Amino acid sequence: MDYKKRYEEWLNSSIIDDLTKEELRNIKDEEEIKDRFYKDLEFGTAGLRGIVGAGTNRMNEYVIAKTSQGFANTIINHGKEAVEKGIVIAHDVRFMSKEFTEISARVFAANGIKTYLFDGIRPTPMLSYAVRYLNTISGIVVTASHNPKQYNGYKVYWEEGSQILDNIADEILDEISKLDFKDVKKMDYNEAIEKGLIEILDDKLDKSYYKDTLNKAINDDIDKDINVVYTPLNGTGNIPVRHVLKERGFTNINVVAEQENPDPTFATVGYPNPEFVEAFEYAQKYAEKIDADLVVATDPDCDRVAMLAREEKGKYYVFNGNQIGALLIYYILNGLNDKNQIPENGAIVKSIVTGDLGKVIAESLNVKCYQTLTGFKNICSLPNIWDNNKEANFIFGYEESIGYVYGDHVRDKDGVVSSMMIVEMAAFYKKQGKSLVDVLYEIYNKYGFHKEHLMSIVLEGIEGSNRILRMMKYFRESEFNEFADLKVTESIDFKNGYKDIGASNVLIYHLEDGSWFAVRPSGTEPKIKLYIYANDKDEKIADEKVEKIKKDVLEKLYSVE
Structure with missing residues (x-):
């Protein structure tokens, strides 16, 4: 759907509140409107992560509620036992984290799924622990981890206490895709507590x-x-x-x-x-x-x-x-x-x-x-x-x-x-x-000087995202025989998986002296990452190897417009 049409739909919706509409009307930059509406905020195996604000490509109460409804439908699809096990939600210190947590809990409660909440902020690992401790079917932590202040996120866990893999993420995404905002169910927060569908955890779990x-x-x-x-x-x-x-x-x-x-x-x-x-x-x-x-x-x-x-x-x-x-x-x-x-x-x-x-x-x-x-x-x-x-x-x-x-x-x-x-x-x-x-x-x-250089090339916005795609395409299609005067002994493209390791948008090049490097786009931020490794018994030589590889690879990456 055209971004302008989506923008107008939000302005004319009976569901979107007046403050959100006012925020949208105050945007004078057409590129800003386009960035907010040219796509839906992507739900992947890391859940959601994006800038807080109005729009389909932003973190806001409507996107969170719709995502939670899709997730609730997924849990229901897993049967009565999954519903009865319930879900636990934690949140960090960020803007809207508490609000997004309560909105999510209200959606799960409206769908008959018991939801456990902490009485305040908690670290992400305590959410992972809580899933195992409470034996819930799932967990969510509302956080954008280490991203800048304008971001927030919605990270999803399954019953083992680890983040969801593609199979569950795909199920949730499929359910979300069937929904409109009008399909979202919500229960009043206090009513959900009175009915026992939302429970605030005591300190036993912390201890x-x-x-x-x-x-x-x-x-x-x-x-x-x-x-x-x-x-x-x-x-x-x-x-x-x-x-x-x-x-x-x-x-x-x-x-x-x-x-x-x-x-x-x-x-x-x-x-x-x-x-x-x-x-x-x-x-x-x-x-x-x-x-x-x-x-x-x-x-x-x-x-x-x-x-x-x-x-x-x-x-x-x-x-x-x-x-x-x-x-x-x-x-x-x-x-x-x-x-x-x-x-x-x-x-x-x-x-x-x-x-x-x-x-x-x-x-x-x-x-x-x-x-x-x-x-x-x-x-x-x-x-x-x-x-x-x-x-x-x-x-x-x-x-x-x-x-x-x-x-x-x-x-x-x-x-x-x-x-x-x-x-x-x-x-x-x-x-x-x-x-x-x-x-x-x-x-x-004892083990040799294992040296490394890790860096990110930040490329924001639609054009930045497209340039990252072109960089990866260029490396995939170029049959490089050497880097920094070192022959390539093996190039591994994880696009379709490799041996017993699954598929991912990662390229790794092994060089004749045991050095290697990898390039991959970040899954959560607008950047392409470069990882370089070299090993030698002499520290200076190991450092020099890293610098030479870095210089060569960056020249090739930056050559892609």
Whole structure:
């Protein structure tokens, strides 16, 4: 349908409220109207994510309600037992998160599906835990994770506690496609509570989550006075991360005051993604002031975590996601091994665009490394399978974009347990007289210098989206024989799947010296991502390899207009 026709339909609809219509009438830029209405906000395996505002290509109460009705119909299609199990919904600190949560709950209640709600903001991993704890058929967390302030999202989980895969996403999308706004059922919020169709959870679930998280601790012979700066970046991590660190006995956790409390504007950070060092500005200044050993930051929904560690007074080393993952694998697996607690058929899982150092460490300790497509919906799909076939015992999952989970009480990346393990790890090595930078180089000297460069080319809007498509088409259709004077030994296109790994819009090129790189469009943001990896016994040579590959690949990408 033409975007202008959709725009007019909203203005003339008896369902759309007057404030929303006024917002639309005040838009004078034709391109803005086009961007809001040229398509429906896409529902995929990550659910919904988009800019908050009026329009079919925006996050608003009408899109949320229609999506929830389609989801409710899907649950009903799965039978009486699915309906009776109900659904649990959590939300973060963002604009409209609470409102979208209540609208969704009202829709599910109107469809006879019991809905559990938290009494306030919660981290995404607690939603994953809640699905398993309550034995619901599904769960939703209203969040846009680390996106800028103007975004929000609607992330969907299934009964195992992990994000939905294509099969369920396709069912929901099919049901949504059959609906108009007039088809949406809603029950009054207070009426739904009175009828027991909406239930506000008490603190038993929180306590159970904390207990299971604290049970993942490995060592207690550590320096519990380690000096740590923590920032939740004005998100959901403040209470849960500080709680578990306090319960673990850490006595010197210093929180960045300006970023302690919820703030949907993220005024002190702008782009609240700790994957980028800019997000550490306030935390690093505070760390320098108090000479902290370690700086930890979680993103707004507290499923990702990143860190800095002191090299010398006033100087901090910035770890990337691959390095943090390798350090955690090294610490956790060696800790379990020392206690003879590595399970039989122990396994870790990483994404196909995550570096190989964690895999090398795991295999040196007889722990198998499995690979999946990008995203924790895929990483956690394997332990879901292993629950039934007992092929492997899941220990740890991670990807380069600062997502980690240790243990199987949560089936998604978990910034709470990961923060606890990072602080424990740093405290363990500090007692041995080592910083985490020392330990990283200990790993490099043992396993080789695994170096990487990860970057994103941001291309917004309709034209940006089309240019990303042209970039991927150009690489697919060009039979490249070499990059940076290194022969291509294998090029893998995951478009139709590869071996036992499913289909995705990803290209990976393996080069003759063991280096490799990948290109893929982001599934949640307007960008194309480039991942480059090289390994050598000499650090300088490894870094040079990365730079040469980067230069060559970027020239080819930017040549596409």
